[in-house]
Amino acid sequence: MTPPEDLPRSRGGAESRGAAPAAGPNAPVALIDLLDRLLAGGVVIAGDLTLRIADVDLVRIDLRALISSVNENVPSPFEPGPAGSGLVRGSVE
Amino acid sequence: MTTPPGGRLTYAYAVLRSGSLPDAELCGVGEAPVDTVTEGPLAALVSTVPAAEFGQAEVHERLEDLRWLEATARAHRRVVDEAADAVCVLPLRLITVYRDEDAVRGALAEHAARFERLLAELDGRLEWGVKAYTQAPEDRPEPYGPPTSSAGSGRDFLRRRLRDRQVREVALQEADGLARTVHQTLEDAAERSHLHRPQDARLAEAVGSTDGADGGAVPRGRNVLNGAYLVPRERASAFAETVAELAARSPALRLELTGPWAPYSFTELPEDTDRSTP
Numbered sequence: 184m185t186p187p188e189d190l191p192r193s194r195g196g197a198e199s200r201g202a203a204p205a206a207g208p209n210a211p212v213a214l215i216d217l218l219d220r221l222l223a224g225g226v227v228i229a230g231d232l233t234l235r236i237a238d239v240d241l242v243r244i245d246l247r248a249l250i251s252s253v254n255e256n257v258p259s260p261f262e263p264g265p266a267g268s269g270l271v272r273g274s275v276e
Numbered sequence: 277m278t279t280p281p282g283g284r285l286t287y288a289y290a291v292l293r294s295g296s297l298p299d300a301e302l303c304g305v306g307e308a309p310v311d312t313v314t315e316g317p318l319a320a321l322v323s324t325v326p327a328a329e330f331g332q333a334e335v336h337e338r339l340e341d342l343r344w345l346e347a348t349a350r351a352h353r354r355v356v357d358e359a360a361d362a363v364c365v366l367p368l369r370l371i372t373v374y375r376d377e378d379a380v381r382g383a384l385a386e387h388a389a390r391f392e393r394l395l396a397e398l399d400g401r402l403e404w405g406v407k408a409y410t411q412a413p414e415d416r417p418e419p420y421g422p423p424t425s426s427a428g429s430g431r432d433f434l435r436r437r438l439r440d441r442q443v444r445e446v447a448l449q450e451a452d453g454l455a456r457t458v459h460q461t462l463e464d465a466a467e468r469s470h471l472h473r474p475q476d477a478r479l480a481e482a483v484g485s486t487d488g489a490d491g492g493a494v495p496r497g498r499n500v501l502n503g504a505y506l507v508p509r510e511r512a513s514a515f516a517e518t519v520a521e522l523a524a525r526s527p528a529l530r531l532e533l534t535g536p537w538a539p540y541s542f543t544e545l546p547e548d549t550d551r552s553t554p
Contacts, residue, residue, distance in 0.1 A: 225368050
């Protein structure tokens with residue numbers, strides 16, 4: 184059976200499949216990975232309607248968390264920050 | 277924006293060279309057939325969408341509907357990535373909508389220089405995603421039992437809680453260090469890299485639950501690296517092997533490779549920030 188989001192296999196993906204840890208290149212794409220790219224990436228040009236991060240702020244609570252995760256004002260975890268900041272900053276539950 | 281006759285708007289997916297268009301028939305948002313709008317050396321992949329869904333006010337409402345957002349995002353990606361399989365494409369931001377094809381031509385003309393430079397920059401390259409997770413908590417040794425395992429005073433309980441927390445913090449710091457090493461190695465294996473924010477576990481779960489194909493039940497641990505790497509097509513296999521080697525060398529992390537993607541995360545010219553002359 185072909186997964187719904189299967190990618191064409193005419194390039195590197197196919198032969199690298201066995202080597203890929205966990206999800207391979209041909210695995211179905213998780214929505215969160217898609218939104219990482221589609222809400223934060225892509226060329227922004229003025230359309231008659233262009234989605235801006237600010238537009239999505241009204242979106243329901245779980246999406247609000249996503250938007251803050253792609254907001255440019257939030258510092259990258261790899262850049263030097265205040266002491267104690269870093270990849271593991273935040274509460275450990 | 278005023279609704280055109282017929283109530284259809286034009287959704288633009290990607291920009292590409294008019295001399296190298298994909299042969300495949302692509303299917304866009306709402307299963308609409310994808311068309312090409314050409315302006316000189318540039319072209320855009322477009323389809324029509326109902327104004328009743330994609331007008332400014334309507335989109336604001338619809339964005340609150342995760343299923344609508346997912347359907348739109350998957351359709352957008354399908355068009356962009358299927359085209360990217362064959363030719364160099366420049367993905368546009370999700371939901372870039374024009375009143376008609378003439379307005380798309382206008383945008384192509386207006387931004388022609390930027391599009392040309394980006395297409396030259398990205399030609400022959402695709403994006404790969406690599407995420408690293410801490411191993412799920414149940415896979416890690418838990419030196420202290422659950423609070424109900426033995427009788428003890430409230431103070432013992434609090435002390436155990438504190439120690440548990442310290443153990444987890446140390447584990448996360450180790451994972452942090454390993455993730456940096458993974459990222460540095462992949463940076464060297466790629467032409468460019470871009471770090472996305474680590475994904476929030478609760479959000480991944482919430483979003484994943486709408487996605488039947490994803491099997492959201494797998495415990496994922498904490499996301500400590502969410503990187504995108506721009507890799508020449510011919511080096512895709514070598515890059516995937518590097519990821520596999522890193523996974524083998526870093527048992528404390530679980531690595532996930534996704535892709536190939538169109539170059540969504542590399543649509544800004546690297547020199548844009550410090551360029552003083554055209």
